[in-house]
Amino acid sequence: MKALSLLGEGDARITEIAEPQPGAGELLLKVEMVGLCGTDLNSFRGRNPLITYPRVLGHEIAATVLQGNAAIGAGTHVTVSPYTSCGRCPACRRGRQNACRYNETFGVQRDGAITELLCVSAAKTYPSTLPLKDLCLVEPLTVGFHACARGRVTKDDVVAVFGCGGIGLGAIAGAAYRGARTIAIDLDDAKLETARKAGATDVIHSRKEDVRERLRDITAGDGPGVMIEAIGLPETFRMAVEEAAFTGRVVYIGYAREPVAYETKLFVQKELDILGSRNALPQDFLDVMAMLDAGRFPVAEAVTAIVPLDEAPSMLAQWSANPAAFTKIMIQM
Ligand SMILES: [Zn+2]
Numbered sequence: 007m008k009a010l011s012l013l014g015e016g017d018a019r020i021t022e023i024a025e026p027q028p029g030a031g032e033l034l035l036k037v038e039m040v041g042l043c044g045t046d047l048n049s050f051r052g053r054n055p056l057i058t059y060p061r062v063l064g065h066e067i068a069a070t071v072l073q074g075n076a077a078i079g080a081g082t083h084v085t086v087s088p089y090t091s092c093g094r095c096p097a098c099r100r101g102r103q104n105a106c107r108y109n110e111t112f113g114v115q116r117d118g119a120i121t122e123l124l125c126v127s128a129a130k131t132y133p134s135t136l137p138l139k140d141l142c143l144v145e146p147l148t149v150g151f152h153a154c155a156r157g158r159v160t161k162d163d164v165v166a167v168f169g170c171g172g173i174g175l176g177a178i179a180g181a182a183y184r185g186a187r188t189i190a191i192d193l194d195d196a197k198l199e200t201a202r203k204a205g206a207t208d209v210i211h212s213r214k215e216d217v218r219e220r221l222r223d224i225t226a227g228d229g230p231g232v233m234i235e236a237i238g239l240p241e242t243f244r245m246a247v248e249e250a251a252f253t254g255r256v257v258y259i260g261y262a263r264e265p266v267a268y269e270t271k272l273f274v275q276k277e278l279d280i281l282g283s284r285n286a287l288p289q290d291f292l293d294v295m296a297m298l299d300a301g302r303f304p305v306a307e308a309v310t311a312i313v314p315l316d317e318a319p320s321m322l323a324q325w326s327a328n329p330a331a332f333t334k335i336m337i338q339m
């Protein structure tokens with residue numbers, strides 16, 4: 007069967023791989039559509055430290071069940087949690103398998119889903135009647151939803167989200183879904199517009215406006231109770247701590263490439279909760295599917311292009327040459 011494989015940095019090809027056989031407790035799936043995100047772009051560009059080559063890409067999955075079980079029958083549409091968990095490490099023992107020390111994500115540490123058939127543990131599949139395009143968006147949106155869960159966001163909170171890319175948009179939709187007043191911050195007008203449609207009540211253009219002044223205006227000088235960083239820049243890592251309200255929560259989803267210098271007295275003075283957020287838990291998948299079912303996310307605006315498998319290698323090259331031109335690309339199998 008055909009697969010999209012990365013053979014090395016900048017070298018994506020359609021390859022032939024063996025058909026998988028479902029093991030005990032696994033379902034056999036026919037892959038329908040798979041989304042590409044910044045992780046895949048980084049892998050293509052040789053900037054993902056976790057990947058080894060060759061590697062079949064793909065972790066944002068919409069599929070149809072070919073061989074099911076008693077609960078999930080053949081013909082059902084599903085999305086898939088692309089992570090593994092060992093069950094024994096400290097994270098797994100605490101029920102936080104999303105942060106498993108030995109996690110292997112599809113398309114990163116193990117071969118992924120941009121291929122024709124896939125075998126997945128039934129426990130990692132989520133049946134749904136959502137359209138295939140929506141199903142591909144579930145996993146990327148869960149990452150932001152998980153950040154909102156980590157930040158214990160409620161309807162009484164004001165939440166500010168730095169970055170309106172795929173991950174930030176999930177955090178915005180998650181905070182809005184929980185009923186919070188949600189502030190989206192980015193330097194791209196189109197992304198801010200999409201953020202509004204995803205539920206942002208206020209938007210701040212960080213090049214045209216003074217972010218600190220606007221945050222203080224919106225919160226009557228207090229600062230937001232929850233700050234979510236979804237970019238990974240030292241400046242926004244710091245600003246999240248500087249602008250958070252006293253006793254606020256700061257949640258980091260972005261990966262900063264370099265060390266970040268902090269005025270650490272703010273951690274203590276404000277008695278902040280500073281939290282990391284990684285991947286997502288089953289409840290985040292269920293919450294995102296309910297939100298999509300309720301039609302509360304601008305799916306059309308969030309997807310830049312849908313291309314057939316054969317065009318995937320040239321699409322990756324185009325994206326790499328012009329990263330800003332695309333947010334979400336989907337491969338139709
Ligand atoms: Zn992704």
Ligand SMILES: [Zn+2]
Pocket residue numbers: 091092093094095096097098099103105106107108109
């Ligand atoms: Zn584990």
